[in-house]
Amino acid sequence: MAKLLVVDDESSICWGIARLGEGMGHRVTTAGSVEQGLDAAAADPPDLIILDVRLPGMDGLTAMRPFRDLVGDAPIVVITAFGDLQTAVRAVSQGAFEYVLKPFDLAQIRSVIERALRPAPVRADAGDQAADGEAALGMMGQSAGMQAVFHKIALAAHADAPVLLRGETGVGKEVAAHAIHHSGPRPDAPFVAVNVAALSPTVAEAELFGHTEGAFTGAQRTRKGLLAQADGGTLFLDEVGEIPLSIQAKLLRALDQNEVLPVGADQPVPTRFRTIAATHRDLRAMAAEGEFRLDLYYRLCAYEIELPPLRSRREDIALLASSFVHSRRPESTLSSEAVAELESREWPGNVRELRNAIDHALVVSHSGDIYPEHLPAAGGAPVAGSDAPGGLDSALAARARALMADPTAAGDVYNRYLEQVEPPLLKAAFDLHGRQCAPAARALGLHRTTLRRKLDQLGVDAAP
CATH class of the missing domain: 3.40.50.2300 (Response regulator)
Structure with missing residues (x-):
């Protein structure tokens, strides 16, 4: 007893x-x-x-x-x-x-x-580190989903196990990574964030692992890689699913051996850091398709935290929006009508979209309080001309009606319609992102191999 x-x-x-x-x-x-x-x-x-x-x-x-x-x-x-x-x-x-x-x-x-009451229970190490206020901004919430996230972050903060943050774009994965780092025992150690999708495939290895002078054309001096810069602290790998397969093996070895081998070097450089990775993709499914190494997945995912989308925690919207208003213009407040409008939206861009909506409202409202008319249109700005006769909506609807009336298209209308409206979207995204597949695919919500295959079918020369 x-x-x-x-x-x-x-x-x-x-x-x-x-x-x-x-x-x-x-x-x-x-x-x-x-x-x-x-x-x-x-x-x-x-x-x-x-x-x-x-x-x-x-x-x-x-x-x-x-x-x-x-x-x-x-x-x-x-x-x-x-x-x-x-x-x-x-x-x-x-x-x-x-x-x-x-x-x-x-x-x-x-x-x-x-x-x-079991013998020898495992307890967290003692200490008294509080979460950094700026790092926690956006990680607030009264919903059960966010309370569970806070609990997991607290547990992760005082352990050195690798953490994988999963969630849709805009839910606050990097903010959560900062919170884990700043709430841990080494808040003043380096926190190195790497947006893998933004790295050019041709220089990704040199960026991550560093290089020696003369290792390749243009390498005029030795440069420390991002992994070595995180020594003693935390390495945050954002959009980790975008790491090229050719680099995944080298990254796995660096994590296993606690050392990095710069491009052009003969000897590895010892380094030790805590790894936090983030993705909006299903890495296990990617591994099953041969697009991600399963052993690297296990190395990165000792402890997984799923961040809920904003639409599943609507009770937090007023709290978040008020915090964003106060942090930018303390004298302004959100009207009850504006709060009701914010809570009625779906927020596909999650917390990031909510923050942008508040920034927009603060500009439009000048120095006063915020009302629904100050908020941007739900789902982003409307496409220019889409409401006008002959505009985009009318043109797309007309094309759909034409295909539906074409007897030769029977049973294949959907595919034919996509074949006509998808290419301009893919080409525009590809051009806007410097003709690089990884960032363009990320913006579209596609895997880069899927985008590359589609571009090849269109006859567009996509960079590897």
């Missing part, structure tokens, strides 16, 4: 956990404040403490240190209905065994109690 101490100012929470603990065969003491809890712990040190964050008088996080002085290594489980990234990080970094969000069910608490 173990001794449990429950510290919470909600009598219903204390009663429910006490009945559960007693049903599991434990002895349970409850307290409505930190001060009462400390007295109880001093009189009879518990084997497990379940501690609320917001309490009358001293708060739960501040109380963790005096509780620790009384109970030694006994696990402390933190519970709260008001979680955010800073709270999660602070709880885990101060040695909380677990961080549980209210409301919870008894089965969840039963599992936590069982794990906490």
Whole structure:
């Protein structure tokens, strides 16, 4: 039988956990404040403490240190209905065994109690690093999805295991990477961000691994690569799915051996860094298709964090939008009508699109408050001429009607229609991105091999 101490100012929470603990065969003491809890712990040190964050008088996080002085290594489980990234990080970094969000069910608490009372539980290292305010901007939210993300970031921050961030474009993967780095034990160490999709395929290896003087035409001096620049800190590989297969093997060796071999060098350079990768693609599916090395995937994905799209956490939109307004023009506010309009949209560009919409509104509204008429059109600016007679919409609709009326197109209208409207899009994206497949494919939401195949079919000479 173990001794449990429950510290919470909600009598219903204390009663429910006490009945559960007693049903599991434990002895349970409850307290409505930190001060009462400390007295109880001093009189009879518990084997497990379940501690609320917001309490009358001293708060739960501040109380963790005096509780620790009384109970030694006994696990402390933190519970709260008001979680955010800073709270999660602070709880885990101060040695909380677990961080549980209210409301919870008894089965969840039963599992936590069982794990906490097992011999030699694994705990996070102690410390007191708070998340950097700028890094956390955009990582706020009251939704259950974001609370779960905060918890995972807090756990990841104090471990050296490689992290893979997954999510749609614009959900804040780089912001999450910054939060992990700045909330960890080495916030002042280098944080080197690499947008893999933006690297030219011809120089990607030299950019990542560095090169010696004279290693290739134009290499007039020795240059340290991005991996070596991250030594002692964090390497963030954004859009990691775009790494060319020819470089993946060398990257895998660098991560396994903790050393990099610059282009043109005979001897590797020792280096050690924490790896955080991000992608909006399914790397396992890419590996199954031979487009990504499965061993590299396993090396990058020791711990995976999925970032939810903004449309699945609409309750966070008002909080995020107000924060963006305040950070740029503190004297302005969002009207309730503007908030309602923002919450009604789908936000395919996620948090990045929301931030851009607020920037637009601040320009249009001059120095006043923000109303719906100040916001950009949903889904971005309308295509010029699309609403006019003979405009883009009319032309596309006319072509669709013509194909539908063509008896020779029966059963193949869809494919024929795409054959006519897709080429201008692909060519425009290819030209706008310097005739490079990787950045053009990223903008289109296609894999670069798919875009290259389509361009080849169109007779466009695509760079490898």
